Amino acid sequence: MxxxxxxxxxxxxxxxxxxxxxxxxxxxxxxxxxxxxxxxxxxxxxxxxxxxxxxxxxxxxxxxxxxxxxxxxxxxxxxxxxxxxxxxxxxxxxxxxxxxxxxxxxxxxxxxxxxxxxxxxxxxxxxxLNYTREELTPPDDIQQQQLSAEGLDVQLLTQALQRLLLQKEISKPQKRVINSEKYTIKDEIKNIRQLLQSTKEPILFSDLFKQNVDLEKIVTVFLAVLELNKRAEVHLEQKQTLGPLYLKSEVKSYVSESS
Known part of the structure; x- marks a missing residue:
């Protein structure tokens, strides 16, 4: 060929x-x-x-x-x-x-x-598609200084940077949202007293709650029951282990909340 x-x-x-x-x-x-x-x-x-x-x-x-x-x-x-x-x-x-x-x-x-x-x-x-710019030559009139090797410690520089970042984080304005209480122990104590006075009979602890009640309501009612039991206004009774819990009034007339 x-x-x-x-x-x-x-x-x-x-x-x-x-x-x-x-x-x-x-x-x-x-x-x-x-x-x-x-x-x-x-x-x-x-x-x-x-x-x-x-x-x-x-x-x-x-x-x-x-x-x-x-x-x-x-x-x-x-x-x-x-x-x-x-x-x-x-x-x-x-x-x-x-x-x-x-x-x-x-x-x-x-x-x-x-x-x-x-x-x-x-x-x-x-x-x-990306273009990397070449390194520019420093101007002749710029003042360049190099760090001295004496007394230079990378760990000290790192600690200084951490302190600076922490100080900046602390200086930020703190925002907090305060929500008003939906339920109070005082109101629940009043409700329980009224319920006991109206029925004149022991009531089930579970009857204090409605269906689909939220967790905050349950905790507040529970604390109110404990407070009434502490004041000897309510007696708690359970006839069998893990059985229903009853609330029984210990007094016929309640002292006002302010007393």
Whole structure:
């Protein structure tokens, strides 16, 4: 071949197929096949047809493509015509090893590398849009001073920075929200007294609460009951362990809250 012919010769590159596994993944995706259950006869015929098309375009086919073709034909033959030894082994065992298992593992691993490469390409494309400014030369008239190594301690500088940040945090205005009380012990004591006076009979502790009562109400009523029991105005009675708790009035007339 002359020098002139070598310069005008065209070289083809298929960016989608960097190897036989790339070609197989392309065929599986194109035909919407399940990678875990590859129809080996169909994929083998399409793979060999792709190799023939490469040859018709006078493209050099690497040896790895031919090795993959031989592997596919071997798997196809095992699935279609199991030998006598394999038949005996299958008769003795219920477990049948899938000849496609090794191929599926190779395809899954190659797919992971393929997706990682695509992600890196996207990241590289995004980074290429950024421009890093070169370091500027300091003006000649600027006064530059260097820190003296004597008495310089990184730990002291770190502590000084921490004190500065803490001082700035403390100097921030503090905001607090104060909510008014929804319930008071004084009001609940009054309600319990009125209930006991109106019924003249012991009442259930659970009757002091309505349905869907909030936690703040429960705690306030509980504290009011304890306070009345402390003043000996209410007697608590429980006839059996973990049974209902009753409130019984100990006095017939109550002293006013102010006394």
């Amino acid at each position: 002359t020098k002139e012919n070598s310069q005008t010769e065209l070289t083809f590159k298929l960016p989608s197929f960097e190897g036989p596994l790339d070609l197989l993944l392309h065929l599986i995706k194109q035909n919407e096949m399940d990678i875990y259950d590859i129809p080996i006869a169909k994929i083998t015929s399409q793979y060999i047809e792709s190799l023939k098309q490469m040859q018709s375009l006078k493209l050099d086919i690497a040896g790895e493509y031919l090795v993959m073709a031989a592997m596919l034909l071997n798997i196809k033959s095992k699935m279609l015509l199991p030998n006598e030894k394999e038949q005996m082994e299958l008769a003795e065992s219920d477990f049948q090893e899938d000849p496609r298992e090794l191929l599926v593992k190779q395809l899954l691993l190659h797919k992971c590398y393929q997706e990682a490469a695509e992600n890196l390409q996207v990241a590289a494309a995004e980074r290429s």
